[in-house]
Amino acid sequence: MSERMRRPAPDNGLRATGRTDQAVGDRRRLRGAESRQAITRHAVDLASLEGLNGLSLGRLATDLGISKSGIQTLFRTRENLHLAVIETAERLFADAVVLPALDAAAGTARLRALVEHWIGYAEAPLFPGGCFWAANLADFDSRPGPVRDRLAHQHQGWVALLAEELRQAVDSGEVADLDVELAAFQIDAVLMAANTALRLGDRDAAGKVRRVVGELLRSR
Amino acid sequence: MSERMRRPAPDNGLRATGRTDQAVGDRRRLRGAESRQAITRHAVDLASLEGLNGLSLGRLATDLGISKSGIQTLFRTRENLHLAVIETAERLFADAVVLPALDAAAGTARLRALVEHWIGYAEAPLFPGGCFWAANLADFDSRPGPVRDRLAHQHQGWVALLAEELRQAVDSGEVADLDVELAAFQIDAVLMAANTALRLGDRDAAGKVRRVVGELLRSR
């Protein structure tokens, strides 16, 4: 598909780690992997706007100028597509928010970097509908299944990362002792709320995030 | 419709203010108003689970044992149904969370009461899918239109209420001076995050809320 696609894959940067997945020697599978990536990359945008549930094979096919059954060949079922889209979103999120923050020293510096990159990610927006996770966690949190599990797993990992940096900050004495789990929960909550506020036109959402985080990291 | 409905309206308490709307003398319109209420009451449950977008006239009709076109008669369009469902959700939320908290004295007492009733509302759950607003604000925050406007308006009112009680608490010296707008934003953020956490099985979500609010209201 990828070579024939009338709209041959946007290539909007961020290709990042450049995963080629299995069977790198086989040019058929490689072509398939590229097609999958092009499809999921666009699907992430749609899903941040309309949610994973708002995705439809027909819409995706029309947007990309390919056939609906071509998508079906690559993902078999709708749920498989959802899981692949989540995987791509995880990679984009890691590349845009997590990886760049690893340059900063562990502790408060990295935590502030994470928050700043998150703000950029939610404001830019890399995803036109705002935070992919905020849009879809709320959709799927009441629908048991592998999609919810994957979303929950990513979210849990993100909060754990925040907690880890907080723990580092406490251990090194950068901030006074605090409940790192609770503080991580708070920061994540404020980020999610800021994403919503941004969608609704609040121009000061980023400022609110910075004030809350600043307050939490204040050595007291 | 209401008199003929095979499943004649669940009547699960909370009828509350018992609105009869317009033309109380006209028994035709009264019948319509009752049918509208029965329909929106059930739709609120569905929408807290699947989102307003997950609502379908066919599903609603089947669940309630009425005809699809009967619903169409009463709401004309799907968007009108959405707006009516939001109105019902507002009433249910007010009756379950806001009104009972008005018994408490303005300030920290009322704020704690609001939070406790909110926890009960999210845990019970009055709405099987959890917080109606959390589920739908995330869905519609990127889709301009009257539905988003109504959801945003309700949310704004809720945060303003929190801020009002905080202001009262500050003015009366119950708590040290703080940024009431920011604190209200924070509390709302934590409540929304707790709702998600509850859906994902976190047994300590309520505890986290209480600890954060307790910290904020700590006179320092």
Added chain:
DNA sequence: TAAAAGTACGAACGATCGTACGTTTAACTC
């Protein structure tokens, strides 16, 4: 009493949904 208004229904519409199936073409394996 006749006309008008409102509720509720059944039937049908065009559209779109996810999926299944068979075919064609390219690439790899034996």
Added chain:
DNA sequence: GAGTTAAACGTACGATCGTTCGTACTTTTA
């Protein structure tokens, strides 16, 4: 070179979607 595998397509399916329309019935209005 023969056979297999994978991508991509076109077609078709059953289901459901929101909406339109005509009709029956009840209640209010004139």
